[in-house]
Amino acid sequence: MRWDNLRLDDGAGPGPAAPLIERRAIARTFDTPGFRGMTFYEVQARSIINRVPAASRMPFRWTVNPYRGCSHACVYCCSGDTPILMADGRTKPLREVRVGDRVYGTRREGRHRRLVVTQVLDHWQTVKPAHRVALRDGTRLVTSGDHRFLTGRGWRHVTGGGPGERRRPHLAPGDVLVGTGRFAAPPKVDDDYRRGYLYAVLHAYGHGQGRGQGQGRGQAGPHQVVGLPAGDAEVLARVRRYLEHFGVHCEALRGPAERGGEGAGVGGAVAVAAAERPARCPRRPSRAWQTGLLAGLFDTGAGGDHAVSRIAVADAEMFGMLRRALAELGFAHTLDPTTDCTDAGAGAAPRGVRLTGGLRERLRFLHAVGPAAASRWPLEGAAVAGEASLEVVSVEPLGLQAPLYDITTGTGDFIADGVVSHNCFARRSHQYLDLDAGADFDSKIVVKVNAGELVRRELASPRWRGEHIALGANVDCYQRAEGRYRLMPPILEALRDAANPFSILTKGSLILRDVPLLVEAARRTEVGAAVSVGSVDRELWRLVEPGTPAPDKRLEVCAALNDAGVRCGVVMGPVLPYVSDSPAQLEETVRRIAEAGATSVTAITLHLRPGAREWYMAWLREHRPDLVVPYARLYRGGAYAPREFQERISQRVRELAAKYGIDRRSAGHRGQAPPGPRPSGGPSSGGPQQLSLL
Structure with missing residues (x-):
């Protein structure tokens, strides 16, 4: 869907909206093997400390993301396509819809809104900050803050768009969208x-x-x-x-x-x-x-x-x-x-x-x-309405920029993954970053080259209250590109000098380069870190996380940070059902995590959101075709495995953490203030807050 939100709050609290970035961007490519096929867009950002909306369930309020997009290329970290209901009853990814295609829109007839066939008049792509709308039935819609969906109370934007009276009608938890419910996955043709x-x-x-x-x-x-x-x-x-x-x-x-x-x-x-x-x-x-x-x-x-x-x-x-x-x-x-x-x-x-x-x-x-002649059941004239299963559960920013698509139709709307979506109108000037030609989350990386300068300036603002800032919560700030751009040192220096509490989540080993800065910051404020290690199986790592440091290297990072006095835990995720969740595999991973001296371990079972689901299932069909049917059953309810399945894994990891003493090590750190003066105003703990989200 369209990323229409060219304007964001300046990041330091209420105030007038400002353009996110300057109009000019420098596109660079590098010949080194690690960056082959990737384009880096160097931009001058207007703001850097991003506020998490109050409607979000995230346990922290502020993030810093010096990069948009990620060069790690994890199998389960790719953005996907929204399925659109076509006139023949089938679906097609929004990125593949073309001008002239016939799709279903809606038209009000008396008290009812009914499906009608309409034509696609325009189709385009742009790149904007994304939000995710989560519905009770498991639907996950990724779109811009300006996009609109039809609710029982009328059309609502995804976000309010501005403070005070300038805020427009927007989605909130409890709103019920109009539609049919999310579309089922197509059958596996074996x-x-x-x-x-x-x-x-x-x-x-x-x-x-x-x-x-x-x-x-x-x-x-x-x-x-x-x-x-x-x-x-x-x-x-x-x-x-x-x-x-x-x-x-x-x-x-x-x-x-x-x-x-x-x-x-x-x-x-x-x-x-x-x-x-x-x-x-x-x-x-x-x-x-x-x-x-x-x-x-x-x-x-x-x-x-x-x-x-x-x-x-x-x-x-x-x-x-x-x-x-x-x-x-x-x-x-x-x-x-x-x-x-x-x-x-x-x-x-x-x-x-x-x-x-x-x-x-x-x-x-x-x-x-998946019949060949789906049009034998005509849909035109069928009524659509709101259902309890289409209740909005949350609206949250993804903290990254990614390519989104949109269309204009004759009815002014279309059906996106089972909900009525308002179409938008082309604004070609949005594409000044030249990110419309096959842009992808893992191949088009936006680099905010002035990130350090902005962090220092915004921390010094009278409006800033010294709250905890989470780094790497959305996009890994120590991805491979950081080795070339070195955005983190000036960011850490600014946080250190302001004695502002922060935490970092990463899969990258580049964080070790900045250990001296982290130690200095930990003497002045609360600093927490965590590395992500879903499994210690090297063969599995080569298949699903080809662009990341090996699991043992990440555990070495954890050990080095703790040895240096920077508290570091492990996010054990994603745990892949039937692939890396056997009792022996879980125990071996937790044992290795304990040996690395981790202060905590938190298990996360694989999420298969739209887009990630398609990529991961394609990987599964290639490497583990025997698991395609079990996965279809396990995730038939949506992006998440059943709660009891997740809880079994989490409980087993908690028991193993107790067995290997990780829980006692974590308890030993609880309540201990880092050396040096404490900041005024900020929350008492940042690292655990970020980890509790995960």
Whole structure:
């Protein structure tokens, strides 16, 4: 979505808004291997101490981020795309939407707001400070502070935008957005899915031409030919593609022209003897097979309008399979008495079902099952409203700049991951940083070259009250680029000279360069640090955190900081379910953390927010395909694993921390004031506050 917020508070409390950065930026690239493919945008920032909104659940109020974007390139730290509801019922990432595409918007009709098809008139990209809107159903929307969503109280901006009377209507916890709820993840198209799809389609059309003697509908035999309707081009293309995947050659699927024009109205035919093996029904169908079956049954028997979602089948046996698959995959349904059953015999049960649950369940089916002809259930005219599950839980700044996209539509809105989103209008002047050509969080890094000067100036402001400042809470301030730009030393010097309490969270070993400054600061104020170590498995580290120092190197950082008198704990995260969370792995990691002298350890189970989810699942499919289905089940409720799952890991880590004495070491530090004078005005503890967030 669009980063429209060119103006931010100056960072030192209430006051007039000011542009975030100067208009000019210097773009640099470096030939060194560590920075290959990356662009650094050197900017003169107007402010540096960023205030965390009161609506946020973060336990600290102020942050400093000398960088926007990160060069660590962690698998689970990449920004993602917001899915947009297209006119054919499918979704497309916002970055891939193009001018001329048809999407769903809304139009008010009387007391209701209904879906209507509209056209994309404009599409663009820019880079702005991001906020994350979290909803009760697990939806996470990343957007600019100026973006608007429709609530039961009307359109609301993401943030207020200014102090006092100048603040505009904006989202707050408790607001309920209007929409359908977040979109389901698409199915994994594996061999089981393909087999289930082929079974449904080939058997549905098995009563076509050329069936062998003595064979009933849906029975494959050596002489059976299945005819596929010419009007189902998408279905025909998918069947061809899936058969080719299983080695059934294309010539087995013949169009009417290739057969001399016989079989009018038939778009293709396949000899079932060649396709019988991939289309066979297993004794114990997997969830993927049943998902493919539902997609095939939809493509051969779906019907209805904006209010009715119907699937009809050709025979009683397939009808039973349809109902079992719907029940197994959690789709509520009822019998459809209107289904035509004239050939079923007297007293036969209906051979059709209706999906219940309204628009939300219809979309969940389309997206989770992935049929080829999703438009057979038209959505236009369906009503959208607010639901309790779309209640806003939090609105928080991400503390970074990243590429966001937006569109203009004919209705003035569109459906973004299940909520009604107001479209915005192109302001090409936003792109003066030249960050619109494939900009990415891990390849386009904004560098605030005057960060140290700004920190010193803002700490000296009469409005500044000496509160705790968290560094590295959003973007790692000791990422690799810091070795070249050296922004942290003047920042630390300013904090030291002002005796301002602060804490640092990092994965980088560059923090050791600044140990003398940290020690000097710790003599004057409270200084805390933490390193992030999710696992000590080096092979796993190479796969998921290729741009970061190795885990043992980070633990050496922890030991060195504590030896120097700078309290340092460990954020043990992310712990990857089924990958790094076995009892033996957890114990080995905590044992190594204890050996490093960490003052605390806090476990964090992997979060899969939109964007991160897609990247991580792609990694999983490549390296651990056996875990794709377990992950789909574990994270089916949203970005977070179930609370009880997270608590089991946290409790185990707490027990291990007690076993290896980390809890006693932490308690020994509690309440101890660092040497030197204490600042006036600031909170009593900064480091634990930052770690408690994590």
